[in-house]
Amino acid sequence: MKVKIASSKVIKPFYENNNPPPKTHTIPLSIFDKVTYDQHVAIIYAYHSPSPPNSTIELGLRKALAVYREWAGRLGRDGQGNPIIILNDEGVRFVEATVDRKLDQTLLLRPSASLLSLHPSLEGVVELVQVQVTRFSCGSMVVGFTAHHLVGDGHSTSNFLVAWGKACRGLNINPLPSHDRTIFSPRNPPKFEFEHRGVEYIAKNFKKVYPLVDNSVEDIVAHKVHYTSEFLAKLKAKASSMNGNNNKPFSTFESLVAHLWRVITKARGLNEFETTQIRISVDGRARLKSMVPNGYFGNLVLWAFARSKVNDLLDEPLHHAANLLHEAVINVNENYFKSFIDFANHKVKNEDLVPNTVSDTDESILWPNLEVDSWLRFPFYDLDFGEGGPYIFMPSFSPTEGMIFLLPSFVGDGSIDIFVPLFRQNLSTFKQICYSLD
Structure with missing residues (x-):
């Protein structure tokens, strides 16, 4: 399968009131963020024809990023060396691609290295989210999505994906996410009831x-x-x-x-x-x-x-x-x-x-x-860009x-x-x- 990249660009949040927030704010990583995997995770969606144009998918993504600003930011360190998310709206990678043949269903039903061509590379990435929309000659559309695990777990990422679909359909993003990662305060006095050395x-x-x-x-x-x-x-x-x-x-x-x-x-x-x-x-x-x-x-x-x-x-x-x-x-x-x-x-x-x-x-x-x-409990199948949900959802290879x-x-x-x-x-x-x- 030969995937032809038509364009690759960085897109930024779209603020409908034309009043973007300051780009100097930062969010410290929580203790739960710090103990998870420091890497990108990739997933694959497949949609039957008809599907909305790339412009609709792109604009919906930009609107969702205005609500979930963390994904449009960058990982960094504060003055004390602590890991943070910089809310600088630097944006996410958006790739448009085509394949000059029909989508072979076996490609998605049998995991193989061929799936890696349906989303951007996971190595050496500064963007915290990447999207690749690949169109096939039969009208099928495959959306490859990668997200950095330090920013959100499966629960949070699936909520963002649902919000992206709502934005594409012209709906309000509701419920809104809660962004405060400083809520995990220790008890006074602390109680170390379990062994965490050698575990986390x-x-x-x-x-x-x-x-x-x-x-x-x-x-x-x-x-x-x-x-x-x-x-x-x-x-x-x-x-x-x-x-x-x-x-x-x-x-x-x-x-x-x-x-x-x-x-x-x-x-x-x-x-x-x-x-x-x-x-x-x-x-x-x-x-x-x-x-x-x-x-x-x-x-x-x-x-x-x-x-x-x-x-x-x-x-x-x-x-x-x-x-x-x-x-x-x-x-x-x-x-x-x-x-x-x-x-x-x-x-x-x-x-x-x-x-x-x-x-x-x-x-x-x-x-x-x-x-x-x-x-099993995440609403990944609810990513609807306007013509219905995906008929296949799966992890990448x-x-x-x-x-x-x-x-x-x-x-x-x-x-x-x-x-x-x-x-x-x-x-x-x-x-x-x-x-x-x-």
């Missing part, structure tokens, strides 16, 4: 030991799995069958991730006495309701970790894995978030600690561990072995699509057992 933070001179495996990054392939709502119901029933009458059934998420943890572990052929860990994002908005206003814009995620010996994970029933996940997630509760706030404000600078994600940014092999990014993405299927019937990057030699086994309920 590590010593600055910490050297991570990478796994010794026979395969290299070049051997990683991304595979997409579709789980029907019927299969998910059976999986949930199986995981919950040993819960007893007094306990709630496990959620679909817990049941599915437990299943994936077990089948991927089996497909990898891990040593039975090895420990495998799964990392799950936990949104703090529900945990910190009294502290966080509606529409909070920024990062507000910590992580739950479930661990197991391989032989226990595979020998015990599905219920065992689901319960490990359930307990790990519920333990990252309000008290845990408040303990993190106290620790981040009082201990990190004194002990010269750095975010644990610093060692993960360039990591391409998670073996024997897994990480789950769930986009991201060959990190063990990094799993969960998305609601574009079929819209409650089914779920999973993107699973694995080593090529493990993929055939995974395909054989990924639908097994045994």
Whole structure:
């Protein structure tokens, strides 16, 4: 597929009252911003014909940037060296491209490196948002979107995307985002109820030991799995069958991730006495309701970790894995978030600690561990530029072995699509057992 770039420019916020705010304001990164990934994340949308012209999409983006000014700014440092967002309205990258052929549906249904040509590069980027609109000869439109993770998490980014669509359709952006990132004040006196060293933070001179495996990054392939709502119901029933009458059934998420943890572990052929860990994002908005206003814009995620010996994970029933996940997630509760706030404000600078994600940014092999990014509850499918929502939404090609993405299927019937990057030699086994309920 040959993508021809027709134009590439920087566009700036459009203030309808022609009264732009000062360009000297700054916003300090919150403690939650600082512990997330310092990198761009790319997603792909596909739309059937008809679709609005590029000028409509561009103007809507400029209007949305006037409300979400952070995306049009730049990352920097204040006089004390603290990371900040400079609200200078320098703008975002907007690329227009064409492909002189029809959109091949298999391109979007099977993750591959070809997806990288449908959005701007993620390397060496000063803009905090980039957009590429690619038109195909059949009338289909693909929108590639990249955003810097330090500015916003999946919750915040999806709200911005919905606002962009509203602006394209001439609607008011409502609700408005809350921009105050200074709300996470520590308690007095602080309470360090949980251990955060080695979890969210590590010593600055910490050297991570990478796994010794026979395969290299070049051997990683991304595979997409579709789980029907019927299969998910059976999986949930199986995981919950040993819960007893007094306990709630496990959620679909817990049941599915437990299943994936077990089948991927089996497909990898891990040593039975090895420990495998799964990392799950936990949104703090529900945990910190009294502290966080509606529409909070920024990062507000910590992580739950479930661990197991391989032989226990595979020998015990599905219920065992689901319960490990359930307990790990519920333990990252309000008290845990408040303990993190106290620790981040009082201990990190004194002990010269750095975010644990610093060692993960360039990591391409998670073996024997897994990480789950769930986009099941985000309104990504609501990005409507004026002619209806997308018929496909997906992450871009991201060959990190063990990094799993969960998305609601574009079929819209409650089914779920999973993107699973694995080593090529493990993929055939995974395909054989990924639908097994045994």
